[in-house]
Each structure stands twice: as structure tokens, then as C-alpha cells.
Amino acid sequence: MLMEADGEAKLLAGGQTLLPVMAFRLAAPAILIDLSGVQELKGISIDDTGVRIGAMTTWRDIEDDQRLRTAAPLVSAAIEHIAHYQIRNRGTIGGSLSHADPAAEMPGVVVACDACLEIVGSNGMRSVPANEFFLGPLTTCLSADEVLTAVRFPPWPATRLWAFEEFAQRRGDFAYAGIALFHETGATGLVENAHIGLIGATSVPRRLGVAEAALNGRRLDGETIAAAAQLASSEADAEDDIHASAAYRKALVGTLLERALKAAAERAEAL
Amino acid sequence: MNITLSINGARIEVDVPPRMTLCDALRQKLQLTGTHIGCEHGVCGACTIIVNGRAVRSCLMLAVQASGATITTVEGLAHGDDLSPLQAAFRRHHALQCGFCTPGMLTTLHALLTEEPYASEERIRDVITGNLCRCTGYIPIVEAALDAREAYQRSRESAPL
Numbered sequence: 001m002l003m004e005a006d007g008e009a010k011l012l013a014g015g016q017t018l019l020p021v022m023a024f025r026l027a028a029p030a031i032l033i034d035l036s037g038v039q040e041l042k043g044i045s046i047d048d049t050g051v052r053i054g055a056m057t058t059w060r061d062i063e064d065d066q067r068l069r070t071a072a073p074l075v076s077a078a079i080e081h082i083a084h085y086q087i088r089n090r091g092t093i094g095g096s097l098s099h100a101d102p103a104a105e106m107p108g109v110v111v112a113c114d115a116c117l118e119i120v121g122s123n124g125m126r127s128v129p130a131n132e133f134f135l136g137p138l139t140t141c142l143s144a145d146e147v148l149t150a151v152r153f154p155p156w157p158a159t160r161l162w163a164f165e166e167f168a169q170r171r172g173d174f175a176y177a178g179i180a181l182f183h184e185t186g187a188t189g190l191v192e193n194a195h196i197g198l199i200g201a202t203s204v205p206r207r208l209g210v211a212e213a214a215l216n217g218r219r220l221d222g223e224t225i226a227a228a229a230q231l232a233s234s235e236a237d238a239e240d241d242i243h244a245s246a247a248y249r250k251a252l253v254g255t256l257l258e259r260a261l262k263a264a265a266e267r268a269e270a271l
Numbered sequence: 272m273n274i275t276l277s278i279n280g281a282r283i284e285v286d287v288p289p290r291m292t293l294c295d296a297l298r299q300k301l302q303l304t305g306t307h308i309g310c311e312h313g314v315c316g317a318c319t320i321i322v323n324g325r326a327v328r329s330c331l332m333l334a335v336q337a338s339g340a341t342i343t344t345v346e347g348l349a350h351g352d353d354l355s356p357l358q359a360a361f362r363r364h365h366a367l368q369c370g371f372c373t374p375g376m377l378t379t380l381h382a383l384l385t386e387e388p389y390a391s392e393e394r395i396r397d398v399i400t401g402n403l404c405r406c407t408g409y410i411p412i413v414e415a416a417l418d419a420r421e422a423y424q425r426s427r428e429s430a431p432l
Contacts, residue, residue: 019292019331020312032290034336060325084401086379087313089325090332171400 003122003145005031011147012036013056013095016087041094041149046071051153055094063088072153074113074180077164078105084172094148097133100140100204103174105166107134108205112180112197115153121146134204159271160184163263165256166199169243176244177201177236179256181264183215191215191224196257201238201249210235211257225261229254274338278303279347287334294318296334297344305345305374309403316402319375320344326382345374348381356422357381360415368406375402380416388423390416 002009010029012018013036021027035041041056044065051072053062062068063079082088082096082105096106097117110117110130117128122145133140142148166178178199184192194215196208211232218224233254238246275284278301287296292311297303297320309315311330318329321343348355354362357380367373376399383390383398390398395416396409404412 015331015333015336016313016328019333022290023312023330032333034333036336084316085383085398086316086319086326086328086401087331089327171397 001031001033002147005033007144009033011098013098014058014090014092015095016083016091017095017099017101035147044068048155049152050155051075053093053151053153055097055148055150056092057094059083059088059091059093062093070158071156072113073156074109074162074164074182075106075153077162078109078180081105081164081166081168081172081175081178087172093151097151098140098142098148100134100136100138101174102134102137102203102205103200105175105178105180105199108178108197108199109164109180110151110153111205111207112182112195113153114195115151117148118150118152119146120149125149127152131207137203157184161264161267163260163267165260165263167252167256175200177238177249177252177256179232179253179260181257181260183264185220185268189219190217191220192217196232198232198236198253201236201253203239208232208235208253208257215261220261220265225258228261229258232257272335274335276337276339277341279343285334289333289335291334292330293320293332293334293337294329296337297329300334303344303346307371307374309371309375314403315372315375316379316399317372317375319378319402321378321382324382324386326379343378343381345377348377355381357384357415357419360419361412364411364415364418366407366411366415372402372404372406376404376412380412380419384416384420384423388420388427390420392417 009031012032012034035056041054043054045052046067059079059082068076093106096104115130117133119126135141160182162182164180166175168175180197183194186192194212196212198206198208211228214228214231233250236250236253238249240246272289273286285300294306294308297306306320307317309317313328313331319326320329322340348358361367379402395413
């Protein structure tokens, strides 16, 4: 149907973004294709290859799945920051990722987690790493005849430490910035495999490679945390917008990273 | 487009334009004007209704998407002239002033307490962050919800989900 419509059609997932956009007359697609009846796009499966979440799975179904609290804890933790109760009852993970709002939580989480996005189109199926999926604000690598069908997260080791921190003006609002991070602790007590996903501050969700490098191979003490926070601040290529200045956002990124690293360290004590 | 759905226990068939929102269809086609329309873009929560057991914003659904659904609107909460326990608690606690947000507050809290009759004050406050009220300051609304929990707990015991 997408191909027949020749660019005139828009896929309707949960509608929690597309319908407001249409209400504001910012979009008026000639044809709407409602995916809500496609059962194959719904559901969560977990096995030793990781977690697979169908694109039409609602936030609510993800929130309710207790297995994800250990199998994909960053996904579970991000949900409570996503919009409100009623929105989570209809909004879908695939809709949010395809919309690619840089201020949304899940794009940053999938980038931080090295997730792969499964895409089906007229040329068959392809799997795209999350960091190649997002091209710009509201822009993805999906072509006009393609649909995102599922997200695949690699297996999550039980000893991995993680944290999700964001700052929003009001509960449920889009965040000014957010951090989704995880790392492991090697036998010598040093940080390994640090992954820091940045949400909201930049035009596409991205990892903070410089700050990650400053953590790997170090002991997670006050000095390391402060240094990583400083680097994250300068690495975050934030811009001014109507909500906050670039300087404010950069400072916020450092603060959030510091909070997240401390929260992750507290999880280590609980293990 | 013709759709058939169940609203407040009645099977209803209605002809709606394909792009009509569900809240407009309820109010204009079915004269169920208890559902209020505030912002029309999913921010204020006034238009909340319960679709297949879940509280949703009826301004963010097209009416045709509700084909086959089971819907409860604010009109479906009372039993005849008897207010539901939640509605009665709203009245006791003066949980409304102008009343514009009330249908959305009632449907949201009814869905929540039906599923989670032991919801904590924190949980209740978190859930109604999706509903704007400009009069009450929320305190009497939260008090009413806390007060109504007992009735939901009793009905859960007599008819477990």
C-alpha cells in the first residue's frame, strides 16, 4: 500500500504524535494506513539472543512486562519518563523510533544499548544498527516503502551496571537532556565497556565517546566521575532553542552524567 | 464509514467521516457531551475515555479506529441516578470547581483504580499528571481518589479480575 500511494501515505502507529501533528495542520497525509490491526508487529520475546520488541508494542505493554526489568532494564527505566498514563496506553515503541524526535527517550536508549532495528520494505528485510538509523531531527534512514517492524536488543549481562537520568520541566514532558548509560566492572574493579547515550540535547541521539573513553580502564571514583562529566559537557554539541540555551544544556549533560554514574554505582552495592 | 462499537454497555452503529476524531464522534454524532475537549492535541487529558479497559485520550484516536471496541465514557460511570463511589467521593471532597477537567479525571482514575485498587497516593499523583486542572490545585482530587479506593478494593474482592 505504501508503494501504491507513491509517497502520499503515512503509517499510523499509536497516533500519539501523528494525530497532534495533524490537529495542528502540520501534516495532512492523503492516506493513513493504520497498523494497529497487524498482530505480527506486537509482542515481546526474550531468549539467549536478547530481547525483541515488536514495533506496535505499546509503552504500557513494555511497562507491564516484568521480565524486561532484568532483560532490558534501561528500556523499563525509560518508560516512566515517557509522556503520561493515557499516552503510554496507546503510544508505541516503533512509532516513537520512526518519528525520531531527538527529545524522545527511546531513540537514545536504543543507541546506548547497541540495538538493531528490523525494517521491512519492497526489497525485503534489513537490520540497521541504531546509531545508523537516526539521520537528523525527525529523520531516519527509512525509505518511503519501508516500515520498522521490531527492535532487537543484545543480551544484558546480570552484573552490568546502569542508570537512566533526565531533567524535564514537568513530569512527562520532553526532557531538556537525558543520559542512558551502562558499564561493566572488570575483575580488577575497573570500568569496562562504558556506553553513554545522550538524549534531548542534540539533533540526533548519540553516544558520548570521549566521556566513555575517560571511564574505561579507570576506577569509578569522584575524580573519574568529575572528569567524565566535564568531557561529556564539552562533547555534547547542544544548540540554543526556545527551551534552553546551549550552555545550559551542556552543563546539564555533565550534571546528569554525574548523577547517572553515582546511581549506577549504588546498584553495584546492591548486587 | 460505518462502525459498530459498544459504548457504556450499549451496542451502537454510527456513520463517521474517516478523519473524525473519536471525541468529536462521541460529542457530535452520539450527543455524549460529557466527554470534554480541551486542547485537541493530547496534552490536557479532559477528553480521556476508557477503551478496552485502558484510559486513552479520545482526541488522539480516530473514530474509525474504535470499530469493535468497548468504550466507557463519563456517562457510563454512574448507575442511573446513583453516583459511582468515585463520583460520590469527588462530590464529598469538592474535587471540582468549574468541572471542565472532571470527566477526564473521573475516567482516568476509574481506569486506574479498577486495575490498581491499592494505588498509592504517589501513584495516583503520577497518573493524573496527564490531566490538567486549573481550579482545585489537585489536592481534593487526590483526596477523593484515595477515599474511593476502598470501594474498588471491595469490588475487586467480590469479582476478581
